Structures are given as structure tokens and as C-alpha cells.
Amino acid sequence: MNFQLTETQEMIQNLARDFAEKELAPLASVMDKSGSIPHVIIEKLAEIGFMGINVPEEYGGSGLDMVCKALVISELAKKCASTAEVLSVHTMAIDAIIRLGTEEQKQKYLSAAAQGKIAAFALTEPGAGSDASAAKTRAVADGDEYVINGTKCFISNMGPDEGDFVVLIALTDPSKGTRGMSAIIVDRGTPGFTIGKTEDKMGIRAAAVSELVFEDCRVPQANRIGEEGQGFKIAMQALDGGRVGMASQALGIADAAIEATVNYMKERVQFGQPLAKLQGLQWYLADMTTRTEAARALIYEAADTLDRHLPATKIAAMCKYFAAENAVYVANKALQIHGGYGYMTDYPIERMYRDARIVPIYEGTSEIQKNIIAREVLK
Numbered sequence: 001m002n003f004q005l006t007e008t009q010e011m012i013q014n015l016a017r018d019f020a021e022k023e024l025a026p027l028a029s030v031m032d033k034s035g036s037i038p039h040v041i042i043e044k045l046a047e048i049g050f051m052g053i054n055v056p057e058e059y060g061g062s063g064l065d066m067v068c069k070a071l072v073i074s075e076l077a078k079k080c081a082s083t084a085e086v087l088s089v090h091t092m093a094i095d096a097i098i099r100l101g102t103e104e105q106k107q108k109y110l111s112a113a114a115q116g117k118i119a120a121f122a123l124t125e126p127g128a129g130s131d132a133s134a135a136k137t138r139a140v141a142d143g144d145e146y147v148i149n150g151t152k153c154f155i156s157n158m159g160p161d162e163g164d165f166v167v168l169i170a171l172t173d174p175s176k177g178t179r180g181m182s183a184i185i186v187d188r189g190t191p192g193f194t195i196g197k198t199e200d201k202m203g204i205r206a207a208a209v210s211e212l213v214f215e216d217c218r219v220p221q222a223n224r225i226g227e228e229g230q231g232f233k234i235a236m237q238a239l240d241g242g243r244v245g246m247a248s249q250a251l252g253i254a255d256a257a258i259e260a261t262v263n264y265m266k267e268r269v270q271f272g273q274p275l276a277k278l279q280g281l282q283w284y285l286a287d288m289t290t291r292t293e294a295a296r297a298l299i300y301e302a303a304d305t306l307d308r309h310l311p312a313t314k315i316a317a318m319c320k321y322f323a324a325e326n327a328v329y330v331a332n333k334a335l336q337i338h339g340g341y342g343y344m345t346d347y348p349i350e351r352m353y354r355d356a357r358i359v360p361i362y363e364g365t366s367e368i369q370k371n372i373i374a375r376e377v378l379k
């Protein structure tokens with residue numbers, strides 16, 4: 001396999017790196033503390049084509065591949081993991097519309113998404129986390145509409161001021177279990193759809209995560225993506241891509257933590273020499289770097305597999321599992337090497353440590369990824 005990036009991929013990576021340096025780095029700490037991303041950042045992401053990175057050009061998007069998306073997410077995550085998460089979830093949610101949406105849905109939602117309207121994906125419920133099949137939210141057909149009732153929780157990209165539409169997974173036929181679920185687009189502001197509790201989180205604090213409440217919420221059946229009963233599969237397929245996005249976020253955090261650690265080790269003098277001269281710490285750095293390069297290789301392979309439309313469930317789970325655990329490992333070691341300074345908010349390491357901790361949890365815990373990998377291996 002050739003891991004050489006194409007000219008376009010390299011150009012997009014550089015564009016994302018410059019954007020993150022110029023627009024995110026100066027604000028990352030402020031956004032973390034304030035718990036929100038200024039809308040102007042989303043507007044700028046739309047202006048340079050990243051909000052529509054996976055949207056076909058005919059709908060106003062950039063029409064770029066999964067490798068480009070992974071590169072952009074990891075470059076953004078180097079400076080602000082919250083912004084990277086917003087883009088990862090947004091592109092995952094619209095992926096379902098790109099693959100299976102009707103022409104009307106594509107015209108309406110894909111062009112809006114490319115222009116900066118934020119998409120969310122709602123699968124998780126209070127009683128359905130790792131066991132996504134236990135979701136209870138109901139969508140009952142009534143004429144040419146669905147009447148939706150239920151509560152979704154921990155939904156990224158939805159907050160008091162954030163989020164424009166959501167791809168919702170709801171039961172249209174409870175007797176059929178996962179084969180009775182459907183994917184339905186619900187616009188913010190639809191009567192009966194309200195934003196409930198917005199979560200106060202340990203990390204990725206600037207990215208909104210909220211509860212969504214549906215009470216007799218009426219949505220046209222024309223908003224259903226694909227056929228009735230396809231919702232669970234649509235969710236699982238979207239998650240295959242989403243997991244590569246989150247792995248890329250984890251990679252960006254690990255890259256940034258290593259860069260900060262290298263700088264710190266060269267500057268910080270103890271026992272009459274820079275930390276960089278201490279073999280024990282060099283060995284930490286060697287482990288951090290080796291594992292991170294392995295994560296990068298898995299991510300590139302997963303992204304390339306998706307781009308070639310080959311079965312990607314196993315490699316996507318592998319890259320998510322490995323990159324997520326690696327980000328936590330690297331951020332933890334980076335903080336240890338920074339010592340007391342690393343624990344203080346003057347240095348970005350404590351934020352990276354908090355930001356990294358969610359990645360082995362969301363979009364499928366590491367334990368779920370291992371179940372998926374083992375199941376695929378045993379097939």
C-alpha cells in the first residue's frame with residue numbers, strides 16, 4: 001500500500017493546518033473555558049469548504065474523499081479538539097443523506113450543510129448507549145407524516161444555539177427490533193422538538209452536547225432517509241465513517257501533545273540538563289511517537305478502504321480503538337513529562353488530556369470496537 005498523499009490531499013492538509021493555526025489556536029483555550037465555539041468559526045469552516053468537505057460539488061460541497069476528511073479533522077484537532085469533533089459529527093450525519101437521500105433532501109440539506117448549517121446524528125438514548133438496538137424513540141406513521149415521541153441523549157452538535165437539523169434514528173415498527181428502525185431528518189424548530197439539558201463536560205467543552213426531546217413532533221415522511229426499517233443499518237454504516245473521523249481527532253490530539261512535549265523537553269532544565277537528555281523520558285517519547293505513527297497508518301488504511309468502497313467495519317473499528325486509546329496514553333504521558341506545569345491551565349496539555357478522554361467512549365466504546373473487531377475476525 002502507498003501511503004503517499006496525493007497533491008490534492010497534501011494541499012487540503014496544508015489548508016487545514018493554516019486554518020487551525022490562524023483561526024483555532026488563538027481561541028482554543030477561550031472556547032474551552034466559555035464552553036462554546038463562536039459561530040464565525042463555523043462560517044469560516046464553511047467558507048473554505050470544510051463544512052461540505054464530503055458533499056458532492058453539485059450540491060455546493062467540496063466533494064473530497066475520506067482521506068482528506070481525516071487529514072482535516074486531525075489538523076483541526078491539533079489546535080482545538082472541540083472544533084474537530086463538530087466537523088466529524090456533522091460530516092457523519094450528512095453522510096447518510098449523501099448515500100441514500102432523495103434528490104429533494106440532497107438539494108435542501110447538503111447545500112445547507114456545506115454553507116454552514118450544522119448537522120447532528122441522534123441514536124443514543126438514556127437506555128441505549130453501547131446497546132444501540134435498545135432505542136425506544138417512536139415514529140408513528142400518520143397520513144404522510146410521522147409523529148415522533150422519545151428522548152435522545154448526549155447528542156453532539158446540538159445546544160441552546162447550536163445545531164440546525166438532526167438525523168434521528170427512531171422505531172417505526174417496534175415488533176421488528178433493529179429492522180424496525182428508520183432514519184428521519186428533523187429540523188430544529190419543528191414544533192414538538194426541543195433541546196433539553198445541555199451537558200457540562202470534562203473535555204471537548206466547546207462542542208455542544210445535549211438531550212433532544214420529541215413530544216408529538218410531526219415530520220413529513222418525505223424526511224425519511226432510505227426505506228422504512230433501514231435506520232439501524234444506516235446508523236451502523238454512518239458510524240463506520242464516523243469512527244475514522246473520531247480516530248483522526250484522537251490522532252490530532254496525540255500529534256499536538258507530542259509536539260508540545262518535544263518543545264518542553266528541550267527547554268526545561270532539571271538536574272543541570274534539558275529533560276530531552278534524560279533517557280527515561282526519551283523512552284516515553286519513543287513509545288508515544290511509535291504508537292501515534294501506528295495510529296496514523298491504521299487511519300489512512302481505514303479512510304482509503306472507505307474511499308475504495310470496500311468493507312470497512314473492521315478497519316474502522318481498529319483505527320478508532322487504537323487511535324482513541326493512544327490519544328489517552330500519549331496525553332497522559334505528555335502531562336507526566338510536563339510535571340506540575342502540565343496540570344496547570346497555562347499549558348495546553350491539561351486540555352488535551354481532558355479532550356482525549358472521551359474518544360475511547362463516544363461513537364462506540366473501545367470495548368464495543370473490540371467486540372466488532374473480534375466478530376469480524378471470527379466470521
Ligand code: COS
Nearest residue numbers: 123124129130131132133178233236237313362363364368
Ligand atoms: N454496516 C452495515 N450493517 C451493519 C453494521 C455495519 N457496520 N453493523 C451491523 N449491521 C447490521 C447487521 O448486519 C444486522 O443486519 P440484519 O438485521 O439485516 O442481519 C443489523 O445491523 C443488526 O446488527 P447486529 O445484530 O450486529 O446488532 P447488535 O445489536 O449486535 O449491535 C453493535 C451491534 C454493538 C456493534 C452496535 O449496537 C453498536 O455499534 N453499538 C455502539 C453504538 C455507538 O457507537 N453509539 C455511539 C453514538 S452514535 S452517534
